[in-house]
Amino acid sequence: MDYTFKQFIEDLEAITSASQDHDVITRRAAPLLAKLCGNPEAIPAEYRTAPAGQRGRYILHRGPRFNVTSVIWRPGDEARSHDHETWGLVGVVENEIQETRYVSRGARSLGGKVALEVREVLRHKAGAVSRLVPPHDEIHAMHNPTTKDTLEIHVYGKDLMGLQRHVFDADGTVGSLVSGKYMNC
Numbered sequence: 015m016d017y018t019f020k021q022f023i024e025d026l027e028a029i030t031s032a033s034q035d036h037d038v039i040t041r042r043a044a045p046l047l048a049k050l051c052g053n054p055e056a057i058p059a060e061y062r063t064a065p066a067g068q069r070g071r072y073i074l075h076r077g078p079r080f081n082v083t084s085v086i087w088r089p090g091d092e093a094r095s096h097d098h099e100t101w102g103l104v105g106v107v108e109n110e111i112q113e114t115r116y117v118s119r120g121a122r123s124l125g126g127k128v129a130l131e132v133r134e135v136l137r138h139k140a141g142a143v144s145r146l147v148p149p150h151d152e153i154h155a156m157h158n159p160t161t162k163d164t165l166e167i168h169v170y171g172k173d174l175m176g177l178q179r180h181v182f183d184a185d186g187t188v189g190s191l192v193s194g195k196y197m198n199c
C-alpha cells in the first residue's frame with residue numbers, strides 16, 4: 015500500500031516527540047520521506063505544479079515541531095548558498111536537483127564573515143533525501159540544471175516564513191534572507 019501523507023505526519027509527530035536532537039530526528043525521518051517521495055499522489059495536484067512565471071512553494075502541514083512544504087523548481091531555477099536556522103530534510107519526488115553542500119565555521123552575523131567551504135556537489139534523483147543538520151551542516155545551494163520541473167517535499171523544524179536566515183557570498187560574507195508567504199497561505 016502507498017505511504018500516505020497522513021501516515022507520514024503521524025510518524026514525524028512520533029519521531030519529534032521522542033527526540034529533539036537534530037541529527038537523530040533527520041536520520042530517523044529521512045527514510046520515511048524517501049518512502050513518501052515514492053508516492054507523488056500523496057501531494058494534492060494543485061501543489062505539485064508551479065504557478066505561471068514563478069517557482070512553486072506551498073505549505074502542506076504546519077505544526078509546533080515541524081512544517082512540510084512542496085517546492086517546484088523550474089528549469090534553471092536556483093537558490094544561492096543559504097542556511098535554515100533549523101533541521102531539515104529535502105526529498106525529490108520528480109525529476110532531479112543539484113545541491114551544493116557547504117561546511118561553515120564561525121558565528122553568522124549580518125555583514126560579518128564565516129569560513130565557508132564547498133563540501134560536495136550532489137545530483138539527487140527521485141527518491142533521494144538530503145539532511146540539513148544545524149549548526150554547521152545545514153548550508154546549501156540549489157539548482158535545477160535540467161529542462162523539466164523538479165518537485166520536492168521539504169520538512170523543517172520551524173516555519174521558514176518570516177524567519178531571519180542568512181545567505182552567503184563565495185567569500186563567506188553573510189547577508190540577510192527572509193522568506194515571504196507561501197503560495198497557498
Ligand SMILES: [Fe+2]
Nearest residue numbers: 096097098154
Ligand atoms: Fe534550502
